Amino acid sequence: xxxxxxxxxxxxxxxxxxxxxxxxxxxxxxxxxxxxxxxxxxxxxxxxxxxxxxxxxxxxxxxxxxxxxxxxxxxxxxxxxxxxxxxxxxxxxxxxxxxxxxxxxxxxxxxxxxxxxxxxxxx
Amino acid sequence: xxxxxxxxxxxxxxxxxxxxxxxxxxxxxxxxxxxxxxxxxxxxxxxxxxxxxxxxxxxxxxxxxxxxxxxxxxxxxxxxxxxxxxxxxxxxxxxxxxxxxxxxxxxxxxxxxxxxxxxxxxxxxxxxxxxxxxxxxxxxxxxxxxxxxxxxxxxxxxxxxxxxxxxxxxxxxxxxxxxxxxxxxxxxxxxxxxxxxxxxxxxxxxxxxxxxxxxxxxxxxxxxxxxxxxxxxxxxxxxxxxxxxxxxxxxxxxxxxxxxxxxxxxxxxxxxxxxxxxxxxxxxxxxxxxxxxxxxxxxxxxxxxxxxxxxxxxxxxxxxxxxxxxxxxxxxxxxxxxxxxxxxxxxxxxxxxxxxxxxxxxxxxxxxxxxxxxxxxxxxxxxxxxxxxxxxxxxxxxxxxxxxxxxxxxxxxxxxxxxxxxxxxxxxxxxxxxxxxxxxxxxxxxxxxxxxxxxxxxxxxxxxxxxxxxxxxxxxxxxxxxxxxxxxxxxxxxxxxxxxxxxxxxxxxxxxxxxxxxxxxxxxxxxxxxxxxxxxxxxxxxxxxxxxxxxxxxxxxxxxxxxxxxxxxxxxxxxxxxxxxxxxxxxxxxxxxxxxxxxxxxxxxxxxxxxxxxxxxxxxxxxxxxxxxxxxxxxxxxxxxxxxxxxxxxxxxxxxxxxxxxxxxxxxxxxxxxxxxxxxxxxxxxxxxxxxxxxxxxxxxxxxxxxxxxxxxxxxxxxxxxxxxxxxxxxxxxxxxxxxxxxxxxxxxxxxxxxxxxxxxxxxxxxxxxxxxxxxxxxxxxxxxxxxxx
Numbered sequence: 019x020x021x022x023x024x025x026x027x028x029x030x031x032x033x034x035x036x037x038x039x040x041x042x043x044x045x046x047x048x049x050x051x052x053x054x055x056x057x058x059x060x061x062x063x064x065x066x067x068x069x070x071x072x073x074x075x076x077x078x079x080x081x082x083x084x085x086x087x088x089x090x091x092x093x094x095x096x097x098x099x100x101x102x103x104x105x106x107x108x109x110x111x112x113x114x115x116x117x118x119x120x121x122x123x124x125x126x127x128x129x130x131x132x133x134x135x136x137x138x139x140x141x
Numbered sequence: 142x143x144x145x146x147x148x149x150x151x152x153x154x155x156x157x158x159x160x161x162x163x164x165x166x167x168x169x170x171x172x173x174x175x176x177x178x179x180x181x182x183x184x185x186x187x188x189x190x191x192x193x194x195x196x197x198x199x200x201x202x203x204x205x206x207x208x209x210x211x212x213x214x215x216x217x218x219x220x221x222x223x224x225x226x227x228x229x230x231x232x233x234x235x236x237x238x239x240x241x242x243x244x245x246x247x248x249x250x251x252x253x254x255x256x257x258x259x260x261x262x263x264x265x266x267x268x269x270x271x272x273x274x275x276x277x278x279x280x281x282x283x284x285x286x287x288x289x290x291x292x293x294x295x296x297x298x299x300x301x302x303x304x305x306x307x308x309x310x311x312x313x314x315x316x317x318x319x320x321x322x323x324x325x326x327x328x329x330x331x332x333x334x335x336x337x338x339x340x341x342x343x344x345x346x347x348x349x350x351x352x353x354x355x356x357x358x359x360x361x362x363x364x365x366x367x368x369x370x371x372x373x374x375x376x377x378x379x380x381x382x383x384x385x386x387x388x389x390x391x392x393x394x395x396x397x398x399x400x401x402x403x404x405x406x407x408x409x410x411x412x413x414x415x416x417x418x419x420x421x422x423x424x425x426x427x428x429x430x431x432x433x434x435x436x437x438x439x440x441x442x443x444x445x446x447x448x449x450x451x452x453x454x455x456x457x458x459x460x461x462x463x464x465x466x467x468x469x470x471x472x473x474x475x476x477x478x479x480x481x482x483x484x485x486x487x488x489x490x491x492x493x494x495x496x497x498x499x500x501x502x503x504x505x506x507x508x509x510x511x512x513x514x515x516x517x518x519x520x521x522x523x524x525x526x527x528x529x530x531x532x533x534x535x536x537x538x539x540x541x542x543x544x545x546x547x548x549x550x551x552x553x554x555x556x557x558x559x560x561x562x563x564x565x566x567x568x569x570x571x572x573x574x575x576x577x578x579x580x581x582x583x584x585x586x587x588x589x590x591x592x593x594x595x596x597x598x599x600x601x602x603x604x605x606x607x608x609x610x611x612x613x614x615x616x617x618x619x620x621x622x623x624x625x626x627x628x629x630x631x632x633x634x635x636x637x638x639x640x641x642x643x644x645x646x647x648x649x650x651x652x653x654x655x656x657x658x659x660x661x662x663x664x665x666x667x668x669x670x671x672x673x674x675x676x677x678x679x680x681x682x683x684x685x686x687x688x689x690x691x692x693x694x695x696x697x698x699x700x701x702x703x704x705x706x707x708x709x710x711x712x713x714x715x716x717x718x719x720x721x722x723x724x725x726x727x728x729x730x731x732x733x734x735x736x737x738x739x740x741x742x743x744x745x746x747x748x749x750x751x752x753x754x755x756x757x758x759x760x761x762x763x764x765x766x767x768x769x770x771x772x773x774x775x776x777x778x779x780x781x782x783x784x785x786x787x788x789x790x791x792x793x794x795x796x797x798x799x800x801x802x803x804x805x806x807x808x809x810x811x812x813x814x815x816x817x818x819x820x821x822x823x824x825x826x827x828x829x830x831x832x833x834x835x836x837x838x839x840x841x842x843x844x845x846x847x848x849x850x851x852x853x854x855x856x857x858x859x860x861x862x863x864x865x866x867x868x869x870x871x872x873x874x875x876x877x878x879x880x881x882x883x884x885x886x887x888x889x890x891x892x893x894x895x896x897x898x899x900x901x902x903x904x905x906x907x908x909x910x911x912x913x914x915x916x917x918x919x920x921x922x923x924x925x926x927x928x929x930x931x
C-alpha cells in the first residue's frame with residue numbers, strides 16, 4: 019500500500035479548513051493543519067509536506083511572507099505551494115508569484131478544478 | 142545591703158531590759174558590721190524610733206513597761222515608722238509567737254540554749270528579707286508611678302480613647318476626652334456597647350467597620366458619632382487590637398474631624414458651584430456654537446434652495462438658446478441667462494463671505510499645475526475681455542515653479558475676481574496678469590500675482606476702503622457696473638488665508654494695479670506637457686453620441702431633471718430620470734444602466750443612502766462597479782467626502798454645467814458598452830447553483846458546509862462588531878475578509894459584497910465606514926440564511 023501523500027493547509031478560518039480537510043481526506047490525502055503563516059513555516063520545517071495550500075491573508079504572518087520564508091530554504095524550495103487568493107484582489111496573484119508560489123487558486127474554491135490540479139502537482 | 146557594707150548609718154536596735162543579754166547579743170551581731178543601739182524599755186525604744194529608723198529591731202517580748210505588742214500598737218498610734226523586727230521570747234511561749242508574727246514580725250527567736258548561736262543567722266535572714274521587701278516596695282512604687290503617668294497620658298490624651306471588648310463590643314475604659322466628646326458620663330459609657338455611639342442608620346456600616354478593625358483589615362476609618370444631646374460629630378477612628386489580661390480588647394482612638402469635614406464640605410460645595418458655572422458656561426458656549434452652526438447651516442440650505450431653481454433657470458435658458466429663436470427672443474433669453482448667472486455669482490459670494498467670516502472655510506491642499514489653472518482662468522476671462530474689445534495677456538516669470546500644492550479653486554477665485562473687476566472697469570486698452578516668485582525655498586514659494594488695467598482707476602481717498610466689505614469706491618459705480626462689493630473683501634480674506642497679502646496702486650483716470658501674494662507648496666517632478674483642451678459648446682455637442690450607454694438621473698426637482706436630461710441629450714446620451722433613491726434601486730433591478738447621476742438631497746431615500754445600498758447589493762456596471770456621480774448643490778466642505786464615503790465615484794456641483802459633466806463622464810462612462818448586456822442583475826442573495834458546482838455536487842458536503850457557515854457567521858459578525866467598537870482596524874479587516882471569503886464559498890454574493898466593502902474600508906483605516914455597513918451586513922446575512930434554508 020503506497021504511503022499517503024501529505025498536504026499542509028494554512029488557513030485561519032477553521033470552518034474553511036475543516037471543509038478542505040474533509041474533502042482531501044475523503045480522497046486519501048493526509049492533511050496537516052496550520053492556523054496562520056507562522057505555524058505553516060514551522061510545520062513545514064518539521065514535517066516536509068508534499069504540497070502546501072496556503073491562504074494569502076492570515077493573521078500573524080500572511081501567506082505571501084510565509085511563502086517567501088519557506089521558499090528561501092533549500093528544502094522549502096522543493097515543496098510546491100498553492101496560494102489561495104480572493105477574486106476581488108486583483109494584484110494578489112502577482113504577489114503570490116513574486117513570493118515564490120507555484121500556483122494560485124481563487125477563492126471560493128472550485129473543487130472540480132482544484133482536485134485535478136492537486137493530483138497533477140503531487141504526481 | 143550595699144548601704145551597710147559602705148559603713149553607713151544603718152544600725153540595729155536591741156530592746157531588752159536585761160543588759161547582760163543585750164551585751165551578749167551585741168557581741169554576737171558584730172560581724173554584721175552595723176551599729177548597735179540599746180533600749181531598756183518600751184518608752185526608751187519609742188524615743189529612739191521617733192528620731193531614727195534602724196535596719197532591724199530585736200525586740201524582747203516582755204519589757205518592764207509594756208509587752209512587744211503594746212509597743213508596736215503605741216508606735217502605730219503615734220505614726221512612728223515600725224522597722225523590720227525580730228521578736229525574742231522566752232521558752233515555750235508559742236502562742237505569743239503566733240501573735241507577734243501576725244503583728245508583722247520578720248521572725249521570732251526563742252531564748253533557749255541555742256539562742257545566741259541562732260541569733261546571727263536569724264538576724265541576717267531578717268535583714269535580707271527586709272532588704273528584699275524594701276526593693277520590692279521601691280519597684281512597686283516605681284510601677285505605681287509609671288502607671289499613674291500612663292493613666293495621666295490616657296486621661297489627658299487629645300484623642301478620645303475607648304477600650305472595648307472585641308467580642309461583646311462593651312466599653313471597658315474611656316478617657317476624659319471620650320467623656321467630653323460623647324457628652325456622657327464615665328459611668329454611662331462603661332459597659333455600653335460601642336455600636337450605640339454611632340447613629341442607628343449607620344449601624345450596619347459601623348458593624349462592618351468594627352469587624353474590619355478587629356480583623357486588622359483597616360486600622361483607620363471615618364465615622365460619625367451621636368452625642369448624648371443628639372448632635373453629631375465626625376470622627377476619624379484609629380484602632381488597635383491589644384491583649385490585656387488574656388483577653389482581646391480593641392483600643393479605638395477617636396479624633397474629632399468635624400471641622401475638617403466641614404471645611405472639606407465647604408470646599409466641595411465651592412467646587413460644585415464652580416463646576417456648575419463651568420457647565421453653564423460650556424452650555425452657553427455650546428448654544429452659541431449651535432447658533433453659529435445653525436447660521437452656517439441656514440446659509441448652506443438657503444444657498445441650496447436658491448440655487449436649485451436658479452439652476453433650472455440657467456439650464457433651461459441655455460437649452461432655450463440652443464433652439465431656433467428670433468432675434469428678440471434670443472436677446473430676452475440671453476438676458477435671462479446673464480441675470481441668472483449674475484444672481485448665482487452673488488449667492489456664491491455671500492455664502493463664501495459668511496463662511497470665511499464664521500471661520501468655516503478651510504483651504505484645500507491638493508496638487509495642481511499653475512499653467513493649467515491660468516489656462517482655465519484666461520479662457521473664461523478672455524471671452525469677456527474680447528467682448529469689450531480689450532486685450533487680456535497672461536505672463537508667468539520663468540522662476541515660478543510649475544508644480545504646486547494648495548487650493549487652486551480659491552486661487553482661481555481671487556484671480557477671476559481681480560481680473561473680472563479690471564475688465565469691468567476698463568473700456569479702452571487692456572488687462573495684463575503677471576505671476577512672479579517673491580520668495581522661494583525647496584518646499585515653498587510665495588507667488589505674487591499682479592493684475593494691471595487701463596481703466597478708470599480709483600481716487601486716492603477711496604483706496605483705503607475698497608477691501609472693506611460691501612464697499613465700492615463710489616455708490617454710483619455699483620449702479621453702473623453692478624456687483625455686491627464683496628468680491629475684493631473675499632479676495633483679501635482668501636489671500637490672507639493663503640498666507641499672503643493684497644493691495645492696489647492706482648490713480649484716478651490712470652488705471653489700477655491690483656496685486657496679491659499667496660504662499661504655496663512646491664512639488665518636485667515634471668509638469669505634464671500635454672496641453673489640455675477646453676472644449677467649446679460646439680465640440681461637446683454629440684460628444685458621446687457613439688456610445689450606447691444608458692444613464693439614470695436621480696433628481697427630485699423636475700426642472701433640474703430636465704436640465705440634466707437636456708445636457709445629456711445634447712451630449713448624445715440617452716438618459717432616464719427617477720425622483721428618489723428608492724426608485725433608483727427599483728430601476729437598477731430592471732435596466733442595466735451604465736452610470737447613475739445622483740442628486741444628494743432627495744425625499745424618501747437620499748442619494749447617500751441609495752449609493753450605499755447600490756454598493757451593498759453589488760450592482761455592476763459595464764466593467765466592474767456601477768459608476769455613480771453625485772450632483773451636489775451643497776457648498777459646504779465635507780459633502781464631497783460624504784459622497785465618496787457612501788460609495789460614489791465622483792461628484793459635480795450644481796448647477797450642473799455641461800463642461801463639468803463632460804469631464805466626469807469622460808472619466809467614468811464606460812468606453813465600450815455592450816448593448817446586449819442583460820440587466821445588471823444585482824448579485825444574487827444565494828447562488829445555490831454556483832456553490833453546488835464548486836462542491837462537486839456532493840450533497841452531504843454541501844449540507845455540512847452550509848450548516849457550518851450559518852453557525853459560524855453570527856460569531857464572526859459579533860467579533861467584527863467588537864473590533865469596530867474597540868477601534869481595531871487591523872482585526873476588523875481580517876474579520877471582514879474572513880466573512881467575505883466564507884460568504885463567497887457558499888455563494889452568498891450580496892453578503893460577500895458588503896463584507897468586501899467593509900474589508901476595504903477597514904484596510905483604509907476608516908472604521909466609521911465599516912460601522913455604517915454593520916447593519917447591512919447583518920441584514921444580508923439574515924436574507925442569505927432565509928434563502929439557504931429554503
